[in-house]
Amino acid sequence: MPDAHRLLMPTPVLAVAYLACAAAIVSAPVAAAAATPTATAATEDGQWRMPSKDYAATRYSGLATINAGNATSLHPVWTFSTGVLGGHEGQPLVVGDTMYVVTPWPNVLYAFDLGKEGYPLRWKYRPDVSANAIGISCCDTVNRGAFYAEGKVIYNLLDGHTVAVDARSGRELWKTQVADLASGETVTMAPLVVKDRVIVGASGGEFGIYGWLKGLDLATGRVVWTARNIGPDAAMLAAPGTFKPPYDGGTDVGATSWANDSWQTGGAPVWGWTSYDPGVDLIYYGTGNPSPYNAEQRLGDNKWSSSVLARRPEDGSLVWAYQFTPHDNWDYDATGAMILADLTIAGKLTKALVHFDKNGFAYTLDRETGRVLSATPFSGMNWAKSVDLATGRPVIDPTKQTGASKGNVKGICPSLEGGVSPSSPAAYSPRTHLFYTSTNNLCMDYAAVHASRLKGTPFVSANSPYFAGPGGYLGTFMAWDAVTGKKVWENKEPFPNWSGALVTGGDVAFYGTLDGWFKSVDARTGKVLSRFKVGSGVVGNPITYRGPDGKQYVAVYAGFGGDWALLSGDTRSDDPADLRAPADFQKDIARHTSQGGIIWIFGL
Amino acid sequence: MRGNLSIARGLGCASSVLAALALAACAPKASTPAAATPGETRTSAPPSGTAPPAIQYEAHVSAGGLPPPGGPLSNPHQGDPAVAKAGSLLFTALNCDGCHGVEGAGWVGPNLGDGRWRYGGADNEIFTSIFYGRPKGMPAFGGALGPEGVWSLVTYLKSLPVPADEATESWEKP
Numbered sequence: 106m107p108d109a110h111r112l113l114m115p116t117p118v119l120a121v122a123y124l125a126c127a128a129a130i131v132s133a134p135v136a137a138a139a140a141t142p143t144a145t146a147a148t149e150d151g152q153w154r155m156p157s158k159d160y161a162a163t164r165y166s167g168l169a170t171i172n173a174g175n176a177t178s179l180h181p182v183w184t185f186s187t188g189v190l191g192g193h194e195g196q197p198l199v200v201g202d203t204m205y206v207v208t209p210w211p212n213v214l215y216a217f218d219l220g221k222e223g224y225p226l227r228w229k230y231r232p233d234v235s236a237n238a239i240g241i242s243c244c245d246t247v248n249r250g251a252f253y254a255e256g257k258v259i260y261n262l263l264d265g266h267t268v269a270v271d272a273r274s275g276r277e278l279w280k281t282q283v284a285d286l287a288s289g290e291t292v293t294m295a296p297l298v299v300k301d302r303v304i305v306g307a308s309g310g311e312f313g314i315y316g317w318l319k320g321l322d323l324a325t326g327r328v329v330w331t332a333r334n335i336g337p338d339a340a341m342l343a344a345p346g347t348f349k350p351p352y353d354g355g356t357d358v359g360a361t362s363w364a365n366d367s368w369q370t371g372g373a374p375v376w377g378w379t380s381y382d383p384g385v386d387l388i389y390y391g392t393g394n395p396s397p398y399n400a401e402q403r404l405g406d407n408k409w410s411s412s413v414l415a416r417r418p419e420d421g422s423l424v425w426a427y428q429f430t431p432h433d434n435w436d437y438d439a440t441g442a443m444i445l446a447d448l449t450i451a452g453k454l455t456k457a458l459v460h461f462d463k464n465g466f467a468y469t470l471d472r473e474t475g476r477v478l479s480a481t482p483f484s485g486m487n488w489a490k491s492v493d494l495a496t497g498r499p500v501i502d503p504t505k506q507t508g509a510s511k512g513n514v515k516g517i518c519p520s521l522e523g524g525v526s527p528s529s530p531a532a533y534s535p536r537t538h539l540f541y542t543s544t545n546n547l548c549m550d551y552a553a554v555h556a557s558r559l560k561g562t563p564f565v566s567a568n569s570p571y572f573a574g575p576g577g578y579l580g581t582f583m584a585w586d587a588v589t590g591k592k593v594w595e596n597k598e599p600f601p602n603w604s605g606a607l608v609t610g611g612d613v614a615f616y617g618t619l620d621g622w623f624k625s626v627d628a629r630t631g632k633v634l635s636r637f638k639v640g641s642g643v644v645g646n647p648i649t650y651r652g653p654d655g656k657q658y659v660a661v662y663a664g665f666g667g668d669w670a671l672l673s674g675d676t677r678s679d680d681p682a683d684l685r686a687p688a689d690f691q692k693d694i695a696r697h698t699s700q701g702g703i704i705w706i707f708g709l
Numbered sequence: 710m711r712g713n714l715s716i717a718r719g720l721g722c723a724s725s726v727l728a729a730l731a732l733a734a735c736a737p738k739a740s741t742p743a744a745a746t747p748g749e750t751r752t753s754a755p756p757s758g759t760a761p762p763a764i765q766y767e768a769h770v771s772a773g774g775l776p777p778p779g780g781p782l783s784n785p786h787q788g789d790p791a792v793a794k795a796g797s798l799l800f801t802a803l804n805c806d807g808c809h810g811v812e813g814a815g816w817v818g819p820n821l822g823d824g825r826w827r828y829g830g831a832d833n834e835i836f837t838s839i840f841y842g843r844p845k846g847m848p849a850f851g852g853a854l855g856p857e858g859v860w861s862l863v864t865y866l867k868s869l870p871v872p873a874d875e876a877t878e879s880w881e882k883p
Contacts (some may be wrong), residue, residue: 190786220850236844236845236846237846238846239845239846240808240817240818240845240846241846241849242817242845242846243807244817245818292819312808369762452720554801555802556802556804557802557803559803559804559850559853561848562803562804562807562848562850563804563807563808564807565804565806565807566801566802566804566807568811669816669817674815674820675878676777680819680824680827681825682825683819683820683823683825683827684817684820684823684825684874684875684876685814685815685817685820685823686875687878692845693880
């Protein structure tokens, strides 16, 4: 087996789990609710080695010791203060008997020894990360996690570097500058490692960057390829004959769909999640909003902002792209997770890609071609009526179009926080065949004005106050059937729900809330099995693993933040020179939480 | 990804940086002489063109009770409503509100309208913060705006009504 293939599947155990999973999906009809377990405790290696658990980004673990019958007795077994106040998005990794945790800026990497009482640190790595990055990050100083591969822990620094750290010693192996702060670029996403490539992208949709994805060499950190997300074909690594978009073709459409060469400062950042299908050898990632927020400064579709792109990991070549929100007027980034699942749709087993977009539609795509199989609203939304499956385009409501000449456009749903935040990745259980996700129930007004650009400073110019959508609650956690396009159950939450989801072979789903509750629920009914107040709001993503003692644990970060609209100013206690009133749309959030990062581990 | 930022005032007025700068440049001058450019203060000449201007460190504790030497740097447009208006347009056109929020009410950058100041709230201190930037992310705008543009922003920020300092936030009914 060549090295490349070995790298693709980090361990034989994982490879077996993946194959077993795929085989079970193939043989199990979707309608069979009590399908044979796909990844069982026997085939599950019990680790969490990459941000979304597996390349398919399912956030599903086959561990089943904790189940719907005993989860009521879950309780905290360990906590650790990270000493950092920024929003704690992302998730820990567990590799062997070590847990790895990356903090928000200043991006400290902690390695805990899970084999010793009290889980003492093996080491910590404190890189020198520029404080200038704080002012170049639009929304908070977050980090969405690390990736383990070939004995290296690889992650991104807010100031635009990717680092590889020796997983045993904590020594830095390489450090590569990938992004340029002076151009408005920061890096908040977790990397994806496929074969010998480290895939990274930059944030900066609010700074008028020229968005990109890069492939680095795993051994050395050298940048092997750079692919723009917008712009001419050559810059996008879109070659004739290789690039086959399912709907919108044409030479240089990434440039011609932007009036007056506005692609040059058109944003389309990459700050969310990535997935990979080894069967078709494609990586999948979403791009963020086009810049600026005043859409009249960039007339046209603005391809390929607010889109999903499929590329070859080896050389970055673009294979297909699909734009969820053409000419995005509303900051509907498409950087949320692209979950790969084999679903039986209309009686046919389909290699699907399922994505909950900020724009309020849940999409099911054919992941080999990019064609839309279905698009169904999963949250309150009114900017579009439907998606035309023949053209792939949304059927829009013209009264919800925004722009400087349109003044203050009222009552747009969802708000620009999204029907779900891309920071809050969904999970998929091959046992229940359901997807689990947080949602926001927020709408907005949107007043755009002309934006001027100074490189390295914000390029935005829109005011978009939020208000609650119908129902008087601000968020939910729900289970979604992507085959029928129906909500199966939902738990309403008083505040926008901002944590990622986890689901297990014990049919338990886990999530946290903005007011600081961490909950386990029955994956089939949503019934709350346990809850605990974890000290700060949860915007991180729970994981589960088998400890060195053989027991199953669940870990999650508390640490309110991730977007300053959520922070609402009055939740802060760290700056006496900054005194703010509560936000109109969630006046009492500061009654329930304040900032501060804590790692929690729960067990039976 | 971004929330309740920015603006909505002066719609249609702040059409470009240049227009806003021109407004600032055309604003009536105060009776005091125009501010010297940094590096060319009125009372002393710093050793090099890149040195910070001589400023008063009135918000700082001075070791030994001895403030650093240096002359004053004063706002030539202090209290001038026309300059404040031009500054408000600049504040929007340059996306200052992209970090500091609507009318400086705070976003990822600190609230500029609460009467509390991280680096001092005297005109010269605010000037220095904008002109040279500050740690933790405040870019240096002096090169892009020049002293006149920065003074117009200072004059605008100082024109914002400061609310009562409500140190207490309570959820209990009295």
